[in-house]
Amino acid sequence: MNPDYSRSIPQVWRRMSRVFTALGDEHRQRILLTFDRGERLNVGQIVAVSTLSRPAVSHHLKILREAEVLCSEKIGKEVFFWINKPFLTETFGNVRDYLDQNL
Amino acid sequence: MNPDYSRSIPQVWRRMSRVFTALGDEHRQRILLTFDRGERLNVGQIVAVSTLSRPAVSHHLKILREAEVLCSEKIGKEVFFWINKPFLTETFGNVRDYLDQNL
DNA sequence: CATATACATCGAAAAGATTAGACATTTAAT
DNA sequence: ATTAAATGTCTAATCTTTTCGATGTATATG
Numbered sequence: 001m002n003p004d005y006s007r008s009i010p011q012v013w014r015r016m017s018r019v020f021t022a023l024g025d026e027h028r029q030r031i032l033l034t035f036d037r038g039e040r041l042n043v044g045q046i047v048a049v050s051t052l053s054r055p056a057v058s059h060h061l062k063i064l065r066e067a068e069v070l071c072s073e074k075i076g077k078e079v080f081f082w083i084n085k086p087f088l089t090e091t092f093g094n095v096r097d098y099l100d101q102n103l
Numbered sequence: 104m105n106p107d108y109s110r111s112i113p114q115v116w117r118r119m120s121r122v123f124t125a126l127g128d129e130h131r132q133r134i135l136l137t138f139d140r141g142e143r144l145n146v147g148q149i150v151a152v153s154t155l156s157r158p159a160v161s162h163h164l165k166i167l168r169e170a171e172v173l174c175s176e177k178i179g180k181e182v183f184f185w186i187n188k189p190f191l192t193e194t195f196g197n198v199r200d201y202l203d204q205n206l
Numbered sequence: 207c208a209t210a211t212a213c214a215t216c217g218a219a220a221a222g223a224t225t226a227g228a229c230a231t232t233t234a235a236t
Numbered sequence: 237a238t239t240a241a242a243t244g245t246c247t248a249a250t251c252t253t254t255t256c257g258a259t260g261t262a263t264a265t266g
Contacts, residue, residue: 001144003152013132021127026225029116034105034157037206043243049106053226059222059246077242079189083206091218092199097130099178103186130254146213156256161214163254180212180263 012094015068017090022067027052028060032069035083042078115197118171121195125170130155131163135172138186146183 014086027050028042034049063080064070069088070081070095125131130153137152138144150160164184167173172191173184 001142001152013136015125017132020123021132024120024124024127025224026120029120032206033113033116035206036104036121039104040182045104045135046242049104052224054243055227055245056149056225060197062244074232074243079243085202085206088202089199092195092202095201099188099191099195103135103188103191128254147211155254157213158215158257159255165214177213177262182213 003051010098012091016095018067019069019088022063022069025060025063027056028064030071031057031060031064032083038082040082042080042082044078046081064082107201113201115194115201117199119194121170122172122191125166125172128163128166130159131167131172134160134163134167135186141185143183145183147181149184 021050031050032045033044042052043058043061046061047054052058052060061070061072065072065081068084070079071084072079074080126135134153135150137149145162146157147162149164150157153160155163162173164173168175168184171187173181173185174187177183
């Protein structure tokens with residue numbers, strides 16, 4: 001048993017924590033799955049297929065961006081989002097490796 | 104763009120959703136990381152290293168069990184928990200494969 | 207059978223997350 | 237300089253999750 005309740009969360013888990021939280025919400029999962037391969041979507045497009053208001057979508061996009069699940073770039077008046085696929089692939093791989101090696 | 108906002112969550116994601124939610128909470132992450140390799144812990148042991156009350160720990164264990172992150176078995180008066188490592192390894196692998204193939 | 211142990215559940219309070227309207231900001235076009 | 241378009245932020249209401257004391261249930265033990 002690892003009793004070190006205060007310092008026990010390793011780095012790979014800390015970074016993953018926000019990913020778990022970000023993807024634990026069904027609206028945010030739907031946003032993620034709205035993207036086709038390599039596609040970039042602006043906020044208006046995401047709002048258009050969502051059932052939520054624009055502020056709500058904006059809120060969820062912020063959480064996804066802060067978790068590094070999505071990247072964003074402002075071009076003119078628009079803000080484009082896309083999936084941070086390298087990060088997600090690496091992170092899920094890391095978690096699986098951590099499981100294999102430590103748990 | 105995938106505009107099918109209502110039916111778009113694939114099976115692998117539906118099952119994963121509860122895992123994300125379960126692991127999105129820091130208390131539940133700490134519980135998971137309390138286990139050593141292949142170890143089985145009873146509720147009392149988990150409560151002992153936690154900063155939470157027994158009902159709170161019980162609540163989190165229920166969520167982890169329902170997400171299939173942990174397995175449990177009652178033996179006598181005690182309930183033992185252990186990490187469902189095969190499921191976690193498989194599920195994180197599935198998610199990574201899904202990312203590679205679809206996003 | 208009475209008591210103790212280990213755990214789960216109930217219920218209410220507290221904390222936190224989500225939501226949408228109103229407002230603010232940035233950028234482009236006239 | 238005005239106006240319009242795209243997006244972000246603020247705020248308050250609502251909803252959900254978390255929390256713990258109290259109570260309930262199952263199992264073992266004297």
